[in-house]
Amino acid sequence: MAELLWQKPGVKVDDRIQQFCAGDDVILDREFFLFDIDASRAHAQGLQQIGILDADELSGLEHELGVLAQDFRSGAFVLDGRYEDGHSAIEARLIERLGDAGRKIHTGRSRNDQVLVATRLWLRDRLATLAALCRETAQVALARAQAEASLPLPGYTHLQRAVVSSAGMWWAAWAEGFIDNAVRARQTLAWVDANPLGSAAGYGVNLPLAREHTTAALGFGRMQVSAAYAQLSRGKFEMAAIEALASALLDLRRLAWDLSLFTTAEFGFVALPAQYTTGSSIMPNKRNPDVIELMRASYSAAAAARTEIEQLLSLPSGYHRDLQFSKGAIFHAFGRGLGALELLPDLLRNLEWKPDAMRAALDPSMYATDLAVDLARDGLPFREAYRLAADPARWSQGDPAASLAARVSPGAAADLRLDALRQRLVELEA
Structure with missing residues (x-):
């Protein structure tokens, strides 16, 4: 591992303790790395505006940050166990390439506001994706509601036959549900769209940091004003994003439950596209709806992540290392949740009703x-x-x-x- 940013002379680092503290941070930071680079570029621009960097130093830093991003995308640079985390990797690379200019990049910032701003940028990106997927799902459902408005479908309460309903009503329900989910994702995005960069470790620094510039350069809707609140909001904003994701996954779970029932021989209302099913390893007659079953299960990742972060937040004000564990939770929740939602629009476009079976169930x-x-x-x-x-x-x-x-x-x-x-x-x- 490269020399630790915080290492003090005469203090030996215990490898076991360091491994425990670092955990899988360097691997998780691959998710944030490009956002961390973007934030470093904006921070360097701000440092030049207040005289910490000259124009040539800024130009060199911007160039090397661009090269690092390109190398990371291509695989020429790998974020691995040579580094404690992504933040130290960026600094080490800049020092290696630029010397003193690289050593200046951390002026006025802490790894605390570094991870905060990278997390915000990442959440903003994921919430935009969530909103887009919910909107696309709603569009598909709305089109099919129009086309199949009068196709009879049994309506159930308590899983018992209740009244005559229609495919149009079924589709319209999901259309409105996913419109609401898209609205919630966008509202949450607007709420978390606040720039914490420049709050340092939660108490600011004795420099007139160009926080307005970094806010504009990174496209944030507003600056998070209080340096202390920037730290208090860590975890709180992540939970809000997970709750927006969970709202969509809760609807997905219920939709998948419907399809799980409707595809059984006992109902026989729906045929899934072949690529959304798998075969049994022992029963040659089986085609299993594995995709919709895993869609149904995806809500659990969001629920678990929210609980994990909520439990981390039993803390007084200021930064605490406990918060490091929030990263894995959001990555897992959004990774699994968006992965499921990405498959949903095409599934809904291509599933086929079986009208004869649907009509036969109307007693x-x-x-x-x-x-x-x-x-x-x-x-x-x-x-x-x-x-x-x-x-x-x-x-x-x-x-x-x-x-x-x-x-x-x-x-x-x-x-x-x-x-x-x-x-x-x-x-x-x-």
């Missing part, structure tokens, strides 16, 4: 609610109408098309209000 009892409402509309008190409609002798095989056409309450099968949902999508894309 006479599922028209009883329609009957009760019709009697009430004709003037009978609803409780009396309910009692009469509960009598199986009054049931007959109804007409699903007529049942759906009569369901005129706003948001129901005959009035899906897809235009209102479409307008919300347009606003999201603006």
